[in-house]
Amino acid sequence: MSATLIRGGTVVTAEGEFRSDVLCVGETIAAVGPNLEIPAGAKVLDAGGAYVLPGGIDPHTHMELPFMGTVASEDFFSGTSAAAAGGTTTCIDFVIPAPQESILDAYHKWRGWAEKAACDYSLHVAITWWDDSVRQDMVTLAEEHGVNSFKHFMAYKNAIMCDDETLVNSFKTARDLGALCTIHAENGELVYVLQKEIFEKGITGPEGHPLSRPPEVEGEAANRAIRIAEVLGVPVYLVHTSCIDALEAVTRARLEGQQVFAEVLAQHLVIDDSVYRNTDWDAASHYVMSPPFRSKEHQAALWKGLQAGMIQTTATDHCCFCTPQKRAGIDDFRLIPNGTGGVEDRMSVLWHHGVRTGKLSPSQFVAATSSNCAKIFNIFPKKGAIMPGADADIVIWDPDATRTISVKTHHQNIDFNIYEGMEVTGNAATTLSRGMVVWENGELKTVRGRGQYINRPCNAPYWAAQNRRNALAEPTAVDRS
Numbered sequence: 001m002s003a004t005l006i007r008g009g010t011v012v013t014a015e016g017e018f019r020s021d022v023l024c025v026g027e028t029i030a031a032v033g034p035n036l037e038i039p040a041g042a043k044v045l046d047a048g049g050a051y052v053l054p055g056g057i058d059p060h061t062h063m064e065l066p067f068m069g070t071v072a073s074e075d076f077f078s079g080t081s082a083a084a085a086g087g088t089t090t091c092i093d094f095v096i097p098a099p100q101e102s103i104l105d106a107y108h109k110w111r112g113w114a115e116k117a118a119c120d121y122s123l124h125v126a127i128t129w130w131d132d133s134v135r136q137d138m139v140t141l142a143e144e145h146g147v148n149s150f151k152h153f154m155a156y157k158n159a160i161m162c163d164d165e166t167l168v169n170s171f172k173t174a175r176d177l178g179a180l181c182t183i184h185a186e187n188g189e190l191v192y193v194l195q196k197e198i199f200e201k202g203i204t205g206p207e208g209h210p211l212s213r214p215p216e217v218e219g220e221a222a223n224r225a226i227r228i229a230e231v232l233g234v235p236v237y238l239v240h241t242s243c244i245d246a247l248e249a250v251t252r253a254r255l256e257g258q259q260v261f262a263e264v265l266a267q268h269l270v271i272d273d274s275v276y277r278n279t280d281w282d283a284a285s286h287y288v289m290s291p292p293f294r295s296k297e298h299q300a301a302l303w304k305g306l307q308a309g310m311i312q313t314t315a316t317d318h319c320c321f322c323t324p325q326k327r328a329g330i331d332d333f334r335l336i337p338n339g340t341g342g343v344e345d346r347m348s349v350l351w352h353h354g355v356r357t358g359k360l361s362p363s364q365f366v367a368a369t370s371s372n373c374a375k376i377f378n379i380f381p382k383k384g385a386i387m388p389g390a391d392a393d394i395v396i397w398d399p400d401a402t403r404t405i406s407v408k409t410h411h412q413n414i415d416f417n418i419y420e421g422m423e424v425t426g427n428a429a430t431t432l433s434r435g436m437v438v439w440e441n442g443e444l445k446t447v448r449g450r451g452q453y454i455n456r457p458c459n460a461p462y463w464a465a466q467n468r469r470n471a472l473a474e475p476t477a478v479d480r481s
């Protein structure tokens with residue numbers, strides 16, 4: 001079996017930092033400790049002056065997603081390769097069945113697409129409609145296919161939006177399975193009405209997008225989903241939390257002891273809504289995603305939420321549409337495919353703007369880029385950890401390496417980069433995926449199809465308390481005999 005010794009680095013975990021070597025044998029970590037012996041024939045990687053981190057986990061990507069009349073340009077191979085170049089070694093993508101499509105068939109379709117992935121991946125499954133077959137298929141997915149998270153889009157009316165009836169039915173089923181409910185929180189009815197009003201006022205360009213999706217729209221949906229989850233006794237996870245309104249709903253619930261988790265996108269932390277006022281239509285359209293970019297006061301609150309632990313994970317919602325695809329909405333902002341990229345840049349952006357500014361410690365960075373995600377989605381310590389037995393998904397992180405983010409040098413399959421021109425210090429020098437070097441000296445070495453599907457069992461120790469609490473609170477009838 002091949003062996004790799006990573007020598008002389010500072011290992012960072014969510015718990016702390018220590019000088020240590022890391023020995024990988026085959027696909028797993030065999031030993032962590034000082035001055036480890038070099039096994040015969042082992043490859044030695046010098047990590048002197050660098051950090052040694054668990055490979056990043058991006059819990060929110062959309063490779064080759066069919067959406068809004070087109071298909072996302074990044075496929076599972078190009079996307080997971082670009083991820084590796086930035087230090088991310090696992091992506092959790094989404095199966096999004098069309099309404100009335102069997103969710104099990106959709107799952108198998110996505111599994112087929114994902115076979116080309118270069119690094120490991122898993123799949124959340126969206127519940128976009130309801131009948132008893134959907135309930136049955138949720139059981140099959142949870143019990144036989146390692147799916148422990150079901151996604152609910154509260155927006156995208158007349159497409160994949162989940163109404164309250166579906167939400168309640170799905171939440172109940174997830175609770176009984178010991179699964180987690182994830183939420184895209186925006187009130188889709190309000191968005192629909194506001195889009196129409198704004199368009200009829202003659203605002204047809206990308207600036208109409210944020211006007212039709214104000215923070216209140218997200219706050220209302222976040223609060224509704226959280227309250228429904230509270231009544232039914234199921235843990236929830238808000239994806240792409242972008243504003244104070246949603247963060248307040250999360251904070252309130254967490255302070256009441258509810259199992260509520262929140263994710264923030266790297267781009268929502270560092271890009272504000274001024275991008276929509278760019279007079280160049282193409283440039284403004286590149287930032288059309290939902291929820292939209294917000295004003296700086298929301299960004300500041302999101303950073304504080306991350307620092308305080310109210311937000312546990314960071315993601316990218318990597319969903320790439322190239323400029324010609326965005327132009328489908330040239331006369332009507334409602335038709336611009338929603339989505340932005342960034343799977344390659346998340347770790348650098350967070351290090352530069354989070355760790356280097358003193359907002360996050362290296363350990364908090366590891367928690368927010370991998371370990372918390374692994375715990376919430378129940379793949380810890382296989383992923384998100386540097387310890388014997390864990391998968392050898394490791395990044396040798398150079399905290400002093402500087403690069404300027406650009407479409408000219410990125411590895412993502414998209415013709416622009418939302419961070420274009422941003423200088424970041426802190427970069428993946430070497431990335432290992434299950435023991436294999438996939439990124440080294442600025443060169444990608446990924447292999448198409450080497451990525452493996454990761455099963456995620458239900459009842460994660462991290463949140464199963466919610467289900468237990470619910471069982472303890474079984475209602476009883478009054479005895480009137």
Ligand code: URP
Nearest residue numbers: 184289290317319338339
């Ligand atoms: O605009 C976005 N976020 N597109 C991808 C689908 C979603 O809402 O996550």
Ligand code: ZN
Nearest residue numbers: 184240290291
């Ligand atoms: Zn979404």
Ligand code: ZN
Nearest residue numbers: 060062317319
């Ligand atoms: Zn998404």
